[in-house]
Each structure stands twice: as C-alpha cells, then as structure tokens.
Amino acid sequence: MSSLTKLSSNKTFGGHVIKYEHASTELDCTMKFNVFLPKEADQSPVPAIYFLSGLTCTEDNFIQKSGAMAEAAKHGLALIAPDTSPRGVSIEGDSDSWDFGTGAGFYLDATDPKWAKHYxxxxxxxxxxxxxxxxxxxxxxxxxxxxxxxGGHGALSIFLKNSAQYKSASAFSPIANPMNCPWGQKAFSNYLGDNKDEWEQYDTVELLKSFQGQHNHVLVDVGTSDNFLQGELKIDTLQQTVDDLGRADQWKIRYQEGYDHSYFFISTFVADHIQHHASYLK
Amino acid sequence: MSSLTKLSSNKTFGGHVIKYEHASTELDCTMKFNVFLPKEADQSPVPAIYFLSGLTCTEDNFIQKSGAMAEAAKHGLALIAPDTSPRGVSIEGDSDSWDFGTGAGFYLDATDPKWAKHYxxxxxxxxxxxxxxxxxxxxxxxxxxxxxxxGGHGALSIFLKNSAQYKSASAFSPIANPMNCPWGQKAFSNYLGDNKDEWEQYDTVELLKSFQGQHNHVLVDVGTSDNFLQGELKIDTLQQTVDDLGRADQWKIRYQEGYDHSYFFISTFVADHIQHHASYLK
Structure with missing residues (x-):
C-alpha cells in the first residue's frame, strides 16, 4: 500500500481538515484527497462519510463550500473528499471539454484501451x-x-454495487440514469464503448432494478429550479423505478422548491444528509 | 443614486443570495456586491450585517466559504458582502503585489493624487x-x-468612526494597529502619504484611544496558530489598549487555540459572531 503524504492541516470545528497526496495504483498517477477528522478521532477510530464531487470539481469544492464540517463535528464523523478524475496524465482529448476527461472520471473503470490505464x-x-x-x-x-x-451518480451506483460495504447512501442532484442523458452517454460511450450491458453496470436506475442487497437507506435531494433536472438528472425515472419496485420506504426522494444545482443548494440541506448517515453509522 | 443590476440569484437556506452590479460614484468604476436576503425580507425590511473581506478577496469569498447564511437565516438577518477595492481601473502598480492596490483597498479614502480618484x-x-x-x-x-x-481592520475602524450608524461590530483576525505593521505601513504610506495624523484616522488602536461614542459592542476572534498574529495583526496591542481604557467589558477578545488565518477558522466561529450581532439588532 502506498503511503500518505500530508500536504496541509487546518483546524476547523474542533477537528482538522487534512490534505493528503499519494501514489495511486489504480489510477497510475499522483492523487490528492481531503479528510475532515473530528476531535473524537484523537481518541479512537471514528465512522466516516465519503463525498464524491461533480463535474469540474477537485477534492476542495465540497470541503470549502458545503459547510458540512459543522454538522459532521456534532456527530463525531469523518468526511473523505476525493478528486473527480486522474490528474497529471496526458491523454489526447482529456481537456477538450468540461464534461469529459479531466475532472469528469464518472466513477467507472474504463474499458476503452485509450482510457483504461488511468480512468x-x-x-x-x-x-x-x-x-x-x-x-x-x-x-x-x-x-x-x-x-x-x-458524484451523486457515483455514490448511488457504488452503493448499489457494494451495499455490504456502506451503511447508507445519499445524493444531491444525482445523474440517476446516465444511460439516458447526454452527459452519461458521452462518458459511457467513450470510456466503455458501445456495449450497453457494460453501461448498465454503472447506471443507478438499472442497478436498482437488479438490486438484491439487504438494505437500502437512501436520501436524495434535488432542486426544482435545477437547470439540469429534466435533461440530465432523470430523477422522475428514478422515482418511478423506486415506486415500481416497492422501495419508496427505503428511498426518500425530495424535490426542494426553488433550489438550483449549486453549493447554495447543497449547503442548505447538507446537515440533513449528515444526520441521515449518522443515524446508520452510530 | 445609481441603480442596481441583478446579475444572479440563488436560493439558499430559505432566502436568496443575490449578486448586484452598479456604477459607484465614490470609486468611479463599476462594482459588484453580494447580499443574502432571508425569507423574512419577502414580508418586511430586515436588519443586516456588513462583512468586509481581506486581502485578495472579492465579494464572493465570504458568501461561498463562511457558512454564515445558516445562522443568518435562523435570525432573519441580511448579509452584505462588498468587494475589497475598485475594479477595472488601471493605475500603474495596482497589480504588482497581492497586498496593495487591486484587492487591497484597505477601507480608507486615499489622499495621494495617484490613488485618490478611485481608492x-x-x-x-x-x-x-x-x-x-x-x-x-x-x-x-x-x-x-x-x-x-x-476587513477586520475595516469593520473596527469604520465602526469607531461611525458608531451611531452601527449597532455592533466584530472581527476575525483583524489588522488592529496597521500603523505599526508591514501591511498597514505599505498601504498607508502609498494611499495617504507620510502624514501620521492621517494614518491615525484609520487605525483601530488609535481610534479607540480617542473614542467618545456611547456604546462599544465588539467581539474579536483570532487563532493562536495564525501566521500573521505577531507580525501583522497586533492583537496584543489592541488588548492592552482595551485594558488601559477600562473597556474590557465592551470589547470581548478571544484567542482560539490552534486555529489559523483561513476560512476553516472563520466558519468555525461565524455563528458566534452572527449571534453577537443578532442580540443588538433585534
């Protein structure tokens, strides 16, 4: 296992935000991530919540803009914020658009030879x-x-594929059915090729249909003024799937009136999400 | 009076963050500022707190990183976040350093002919x-x-010069005695020239010595791991002045163990500051 190099540490809400750098064997490059460790971590190991960020983000956006540490500190929970793609690798076309390549890893393992080594x-x-x-x-x-x-797509799909590994999941404005939206189709066709069976392995709606796990503790929030709600997020399709499967008691999907896709929305409801996870992590 | 042009509006914590642009007569340029209006502002005018930012910042840093809207919304308070200098003016040397000129207006009225028109x-x-x-x-x-x-220097000095205009003041890591620190001396000598009598008109410690106002409801927080604590902020000099004047009951100065100069520090204690102001604004 590679070692972690501490790049910075800032005290906040009684604990610390620490930035680490490390050599990644999966991505074959140097990566950074941020961790918030509450003060309880000085005494004994604490539960943690991963936060996966969206297109164009780094390991910093959530830590700097969400306000999540205020609530995480109350519950003695750690937060882990990774980056959104391999960094410092040079692949033709990886910086041509903001929604593919650098900053847009889509939380999948690429099979296309061009991308498979790093993505x-x-x-x-x-x-x-x-x-x-x-x-x-x-x-x-x-x-x-x-x-x-x-990152909402990442959180829900990774949870459904590894439900024994996580106590609960939640998402803000997730790309819920990437097979059927422009962002997802662009990413999946380039990273995975044309085989739709492979696409289904990273699509929340499709994964949910075949989900056999024991539990499903999921909270989803989306704003009704989100510009991407209809074209990209497909929350209605997710809700319909949840209803069809009789899982409405396990998947709480909330439409928040007037909120958009920004951190102004996330920061408003992040305490609810931390509380959701805390109830299963304690 | 010039009109306000709304550039953006994002719903957050039940209210809205709105960015405005306007022609400034004082600065002779186009300026932007952010306002958080809580939902109570839909019904009737609400009290407000100005937040003045530090070196290199714009109107965005506080709004995006402080987490202050969570607490402001609880108390039905507006927040007003201006920029830190004139923008879009071109004065030789205004972009040569990060601690003078653009992004570093120091909340004074320049008298040096080179800077007096805009700064x-x-x-x-x-x-x-x-x-x-x-x-x-x-x-x-x-x-x-x-x-x-x-901006802590700005808040405290503007408060002391106009105490009838503000119900209370507070500061994180203020430059408390700019006449006697490198940042302040660089700014004051360039903006104001060599006349120390003029410098005293913008120095919190000096203004406090001659303060004749009726009230002094001030809260100051500073981190003990702030790299600028000894060289630039001079909080010890402020504390000594407060003690010498017998104003320790009106000036609450707190040293926060292990915290630094960053927004990780501000976000930890911003709720305390909002509550401080709320108690005088209600």
Whole structure:
C-alpha cells in the first residue's frame, strides 16, 4: 500500500481538515484527497462519510463550500473528499471539454484501451481509498457514501454495487440514469464503448432494478429550479423505478422548491444528509 | 443614486443570495456586491450585517466559504458582502503585489493624487453602500459590521468612526494597529502619504484611544496558530489598549487555540459572531 503524504492541516470545528497526496495504483498517477477528522478521532477510530464531487470539481469544492464540517463535528464523523478524475496524465482529448476527461472520471473503470490505464475511479473510490484510509483513525466497518451530480451518480451506483460495504447512501442532484442523458452517454460511450450491458453496470436506475442487497437507506435531494433536472438528472425515472419496485420506504426522494444545482443548494440541506448517515453509522 | 443590476440569484437556506452590479460614484468604476436576503425580507425590511473581506478577496469569498447564511437565516438577518477595492481601473502598480492596490483597498479614502480618484473604499462602505441598499428590503436603522483581516481592520475602524450608524461590530483576525505593521505601513504610506495624523484616522488602536461614542459592542476572534498574529495583526496591542481604557467589558477578545488565518477558522466561529450581532439588532 502506498503511503500518505500530508500536504496541509487546518483546524476547523474542533477537528482538522487534512490534505493528503499519494501514489495511486489504480489510477497510475499522483492523487490528492481531503479528510475532515473530528476531535473524537484523537481518541479512537471514528465512522466516516465519503463525498464524491461533480463535474469540474477537485477534492476542495465540497470541503470549502458545503459547510458540512459543522454538522459532521456534532456527530463525531469523518468526511473523505476525493478528486473527480486522474490528474497529471496526458491523454489526447482529456481537456477538450468540461464534461469529459479531466475532472469528469464518472466513477467507472474504463474499458476503452485509450482510457483504461488511468480512468479507474470506480476501483479507486470503492477499493483503493478504503485500504488507504486504514492508515487514518477511521473505523473501516462504519462508512457511508454521498455525492453531488456526477458524484451523486457515483455514490448511488457504488452503493448499489457494494451495499455490504456502506451503511447508507445519499445524493444531491444525482445523474440517476446516465444511460439516458447526454452527459452519461458521452462518458459511457467513450470510456466503455458501445456495449450497453457494460453501461448498465454503472447506471443507478438499472442497478436498482437488479438490486438484491439487504438494505437500502437512501436520501436524495434535488432542486426544482435545477437547470439540469429534466435533461440530465432523470430523477422522475428514478422515482418511478423506486415506486415500481416497492422501495419508496427505503428511498426518500425530495424535490426542494426553488433550489438550483449549486453549493447554495447543497449547503442548505447538507446537515440533513449528515444526520441521515449518522443515524446508520452510530 | 445609481441603480442596481441583478446579475444572479440563488436560493439558499430559505432566502436568496443575490449578486448586484452598479456604477459607484465614490470609486468611479463599476462594482459588484453580494447580499443574502432571508425569507423574512419577502414580508418586511430586515436588519443586516456588513462583512468586509481581506486581502485578495472579492465579494464572493465570504458568501461561498463562511457558512454564515445558516445562522443568518435562523435570525432573519441580511448579509452584505462588498468587494475589497475598485475594479477595472488601471493605475500603474495596482497589480504588482497581492497586498496593495487591486484587492487591497484597505477601507480608507486615499489622499495621494495617484490613488485618490478611485481608492475611496471608506466612503464606499460607510456612505455609498448604505444609500444603495435602501433599494433593498433592509432596515437601514438596524445594521452592524464585521470583517476578516484587512476587513477586520475595516469593520473596527469604520465602526469607531461611525458608531451611531452601527449597532455592533466584530472581527476575525483583524489588522488592529496597521500603523505599526508591514501591511498597514505599505498601504498607508502609498494611499495617504507620510502624514501620521492621517494614518491615525484609520487605525483601530488609535481610534479607540480617542473614542467618545456611547456604546462599544465588539467581539474579536483570532487563532493562536495564525501566521500573521505577531507580525501583522497586533492583537496584543489592541488588548492592552482595551485594558488601559477600562473597556474590557465592551470589547470581548478571544484567542482560539490552534486555529489559523483561513476560512476553516472563520466558519468555525461565524455563528458566534452572527449571534453577537443578532442580540443588538433585534
């Protein structure tokens, strides 16, 4: 296992936000992530929540803009905020658009030969990071996962594929059915090729249909003034699938009147999400 | 009075963050500022707190990173976040360093002919903005002022010079005695020339010595791990002055163990500051 290099540490809400750098074996490049460790971590390992960010973000956006540490500190929970794609690798076309390539790893393992060496964010988040954080005072048996937009897709799909690994999941404005929206189709066709069977392995709506896990503790918030609500997020399709499967008691999907896709929306409801996870992590 | 052009509006914590642009008569340029209006402002004018930002900041840093809207919404208070200098003016040397010129207006009215036309942030914040916000649902008779670093200097000095205008003041890591620190000496000598009598008109410690106002409801927080604590902020000098004047009951100065100069510090204690102001604004 590679070692973690501490780049910075800032005290906040009685704990610390720490930025780490490390060599990633899955992504074959140097990566950074942020961790918030509450003061309780000085005494013994604490439960943690992963937060997966959206298109164009780095490991910093959530930590700087969400206000989540205020609530995480109240519950003695750690927060883990990874980056959104491999960094410092040079692949033709990886910086041509804001919704594909750098900053847009889509939390999958690419199979297209051009991308397959580095673009393995699914395995990075679900396998490599959980091993790495064993070096930190985090209780690896009590973790949950959440995210925003592309990261909401990541959180829900990774949760459905590894439900024994996470106590609960939540998402803000997730790309819920990427197979059927422009962002997802662009990413999946380039990273995975044309085989729709492979696409289904990273699509929340499709994964939910075949889900056989024991539990489903999921909270989803989306704003009714989100410009991407109809074209990209497909929350109605997710709600219909939840209803058809009789899982409405396990999937709480809330439409928040007048809110948009920004951190002004996330910060308003992030305390609700932390409380949701805390109830399953305690 | 110039009109306000609304550039954006985002719903947050039940209210809205609105970005305005306007022609500034004091600064002779186009300026932007952000306002958080809580939902109560839909019914009737609400009290407000100005937040003055530090070196290199714009009108966005506080709004995006402080988490202050969570607490402001609880108390039904507006927040007003101006920029830190004139923008879009071209003066030789205004972009040569991060601690002088653009992004570093120091909340004074320059007298040096080179800077005097545009660098009038003191009058902009204390006179022009209070007139402009009469166009918004804000109760102009109930306002307070706070700030960070250079903006902490701005908040405390503007408060002491206009104590009838503000119900209370507070500051994070203020430059408390700019006449006697490198940041302040660089700014004051360039903007004001060599006359120390003029410098004293913008120095919190000096203004406090001659303060004749009726009230002094001030809260100051500073981190003990702030890299600028000894060299630039001079909080010990402020504390000594407060003690010498017998004003320790009116000036609450707190040293926060282990915290630094960043927004990770501000966000931790911003709720305390909002509550401080709320107690005088209600």
């Amino acid at each position: 393995r964010m699914y395995s990075y988040v679900s396998k490599e990071l959980p091993e790495l954080i064993k070096q930190l005072p985090i209780d690896a048996t009590r973790v949950s996962i959440m995210g925003h937009s592309m | 009038r942030m003191y009058s902009y914040v204390s006179k022009e903005l209070p007139e402009l916000i009469k166009q918004l649902p804000i109760d102009a008779t109930r306002v307070s002022i706070m700030g960070h670093s250079m």
